[in-house]
Amino acid sequence: MSNMIVLFPKQEDGKNIRNLLVRHGYEVTAVCTTGAQALNHANTLNDGIVVCGYRYADMLYTELAECLPRHFEMLLVASPRVLSQWDPNGIVSVAMPLKVHELLETVDMMERNISRRRKRRPSMPKERRPEEQAVIDEAKKLLIERNHMTEEEAHRYIQKCSMDSGTNMAEMAQMVLSMMK
Numbered sequence: 001m002s003n004m005i006v007l008f009p010k011q012e013d014g015k016n017i018r019n020l021l022v023r024h025g026y027e028v029t030a031v032c033t034t035g036a037q038a039l040n041h042a043n044t045l046n047d048g049i050v051v052c053g054y055r056y057a058d059m060l061y062t063e064l065a066e067c068l069p070r071h072f073e074m075l076l077v078a079s080p081r082v083l084s085q086w087d088p089n090g091i092v093s094v095a096m097p098l099k100v101h102e103l104l105e106t107v108d109m110m111e112r113n114i115s116r117r118r119k120r121r122p123s124m125p126k127e128r129r130p131e132e133q134a135v136i137d138e139a140k141k142l143l144i145e146r147n148h149m150t151e152e153e154a155h156r157y158i159q160k161c162s163m164d165s166g167t168n169m170a171e172m173a174q175m176v177l178s179m180m181k
Contacts, residue, residue, distance in 0.1 A: 002114045003029045003048030004107075007038040007064075009056050017051060017077075024104055026111075035059040039067055047071035047118060049110050054078040054086065065091055071117070073110050077103075132170035139173035142180050 008014040014031040030041040035056045054061045076093040143154035162172035
């Protein structure tokens with residue numbers, strides 16, 4: 001499930017949309033009344049959907065769209081007059097008066113798109129703590145000296161043993177050190 005932020009200038013409207021989404025199984029992270037609040041919440045999250053009106057106390061939806069983090073999508077809820085007046089390029093919109101099934105189908109479609117993108121996004125390898133890296137480097141150095149391996153061969157050896165035994169590389173490097181000392 002993606003994170004959802006609901007943004008409407010009237011707190012009551014935002015709560016009504018939130019309640020509607022929650023009743024249908026969506027999790028709403030925050031209900032905001034200003035663009036700055038929504039941006040603040042969005043910057044703490046990896047991805048999600050901002051369900052919003054077109055005008056807030058501090059900005060318009062176009063300004064918000066420019067400032068949103070890359071992996072966030074916007075669902076604009078506005079009257080047909082507003083939608084025809086403004087050019088919502090690349091922004092998904094739903095016309096007022098709001099039809100519940102239309103809103104839910106649109107949110108579901110956006111949710112699937114985000115999920116698909118999340119799966120395609122390359123996952124970054126976890127950074128090791130300096131002490132773990134030091135143990136691995138020491139084990140590689142010992143393998144290089146005693147077994148006449150290259151640095152790459154020593155790394156692959158520790159990596160393969162780690163994968164075969166189901167332990168992480170730092171633990172395997174510690175085992176190599178204890179066996180060879």
